[in-house]
Amino acid sequence: MSNVKTAIVTGAASGIGLAITEALTEDGVKVVMADINEEALISHSRRLGCQYKVTNLTLREDCKGLVDYTIKNNGRIDILVNVAGIQNVCPIEEFPEDKWDLIISLMLTAPFLMTKYAWTSMKENGWGRIINISSIHGLVASEFKSAYISAKHGLIGLTKTAALEGGPQGITCNAICPAYVRTPLVEKQIADQAKHHGISEEEVLTKIMLQKAAVKKTIDLKTIGEAVKFLCSDNADTITGIALPLDGGWVAG
Template identity: 55%
Template sequence: MTTSASTTNNPRVAVVTGTSSGIGEAVVKKLCDLGHQVLAVDFNPAGKAVAEAAGAAFFEADLTDADACRAAIDDAVKRFGSVDILVNNAGIQHVSPIESFPEQKWRQIIDLMLTAPFLLSQAAWPHMREGGWGRIVNIASVHAQVASPGKSAYISAKHGMIGLTKTAALEGGEQGITANAICPAYVKTPLVDNQIADQAKLHGMEEQEVIEKIMLKNAAVKRLIEPSEVAEMVAFLCADTAGAVTGSSWNIDLGWTAQ
């Protein structure tokens, strides 16, 4: 799915989280290419160079902090006057059985990947409502639809994100605000690269076996997904022409959930 500048109709103000690499970096670049004003938000200061290379502004924030979530939206409003698009992408991963899963890591993952999208949506909502137009796109995962061993916090957060997406869609419909989730399978990102060694340790496998026997086991298309493919879907959902699309979960899962 390719979204040209003509299909966006109007340049908007977008806030994208988790932007120093991977999906977030690709989304920032795509939205900037489409003419939107973009604030890239990441806890990693190296994300500033990534954002500036794409033509975006940068805001450094640890989104497990509620005040930082609100500050990110405030910064976008101060810079650009409003917030029209919110892409909740920031995420981390930890692989461990439930029995030994660290409580601190559980709380960190839930705070970053479920509570932060709620707080960011809450802070952006009045600006979208005032403008009568808004797009919330939550980057969920195929693990918002299915589960895998060792990922209790990640999977719980992603399942919760689907519920948040549906609720936001119902509440935002009459105000011109849409909310959708994108559910990719394994995307070629540093986050996935870091998982390979963890999965290999958990399952007693070689790293190449993890890719073939775990990551691509249930895929009809036997490859990892490119970040740009997810960014194209984000661009479609953020376009004026997607105004009738809300409350949906869009699988980019290589056929994983077709079984």
């Protein structure tokens, strides 16, 4: 990048969010790490030399507070990466309504609020990059994941709208749609799927999760980090409004 940028990465204490934080930090970006897991957040922020803020993204005031903290300490926001997410595997007829509310709040409302609150700084600077970590399930559906899939589909809609509004302001907005990555979230999905289907966890991986992929392997975390770095670069200044599958060829069939 041509000069030092400031980024917010949510869900930064583990998994995809941590990998993205590491990738951006390697590229010289000042990252404010946000997560609800205080212990892991502090540990990784110290290791990487990043600022951090413990944040409950289901609370509107926490979303606003994270943006305010970043601007107060850095004067600007250049990059926003919305990562934080959870999963609940359950048939629609049994799906807990409070879990639906939680997932939609964390994975769709929070990215909207973060985008809204960060927008002014990006607009003033005439430059901004918003990356939403959706999922292959933002493009296709599977059973037992109604709230997750609804949130991820909605996130792609938000991405496209922000791209159209942001273009004249120098703000791009893109979504990345990974297939299965071996993160704690996916490990829980494997266990939940095994329970619902009555099969082993290894069979879940080979017969369900990777069944539709041309490349029969999970997605490497570094692949996602590198994709984010490219979309945040000046070389990607005309790439906006896309939903980029990192899926081993899942949606090609």
